[in-house]
Amino acid sequence: MPDLSRTITDYIASWNETDPHRRAELIAAVWREDGRYVDSMTEALGRQQIGAMIAGVQQQVPDSAFSLIGEVQPHHDVARFRWQLGPAGGPPLLTGLDVAIFDADGRLRQLIGFWDQQPQG
Numbered sequence: 001m002p003d004l005s006r007t008i009t010d011y012i013a014s015w016n017e018t019d020p021h022r023r024a025e026l027i028a029a030v031w032r033e034d035g036r037y038v039d040s041m042t043e044a045l046g047r048q049q050i051g052a053m054i055a056g057v058q059q060q061v062p063d064s065a066f067s068l069i070g071e072v073q074p075h076h077d078v079a080r081f082r083w084q085l086g087p088a089g090g091p092p093l094l095t096g097l098d099v100a101i102f103d104a105d106g107r108l109r110q111l112i113g114f115w116d117q118q119p120q121g
Contacts, residue, residue, distance in 0.1 A: 004074035004079045008072045013026055033047055039096075
């Protein structure tokens with residue numbers, strides 16, 4: 001079985017990567033071509049939409065970064081993990097829990113995001 005924790009680490013890195021070409025490489029490494037991201041405010045289908053969604057979030061909070069809170073908890077073809085978004089050295093703007101579903105090759109098939117509180121604006 002592939003290292004699902006590593007895939008999630010690379011997934012988080014894709015959210016923090018500001019170079020569009022490098023971000024696209026990370027997305028291609030961790031997502032199936034037809035992967036699906038969904039949370040309470042958005043849905044992105046496929047690598048291109050996922051990349052555009054990430055770029056949009058980076059524009060909204062340019063001085064912030066995502067990081068993992070604690071350990072990734074994988075089993076079988078799923079994993080859950082907690083994350084936070086905020087400025088370096090500052091309090092988090094947003095925290096949440098995501099559930100990831102993987103294919104046999106360890107790429108993300110679907111990611112379902114939950115926020116601890118709904119973002120304002």
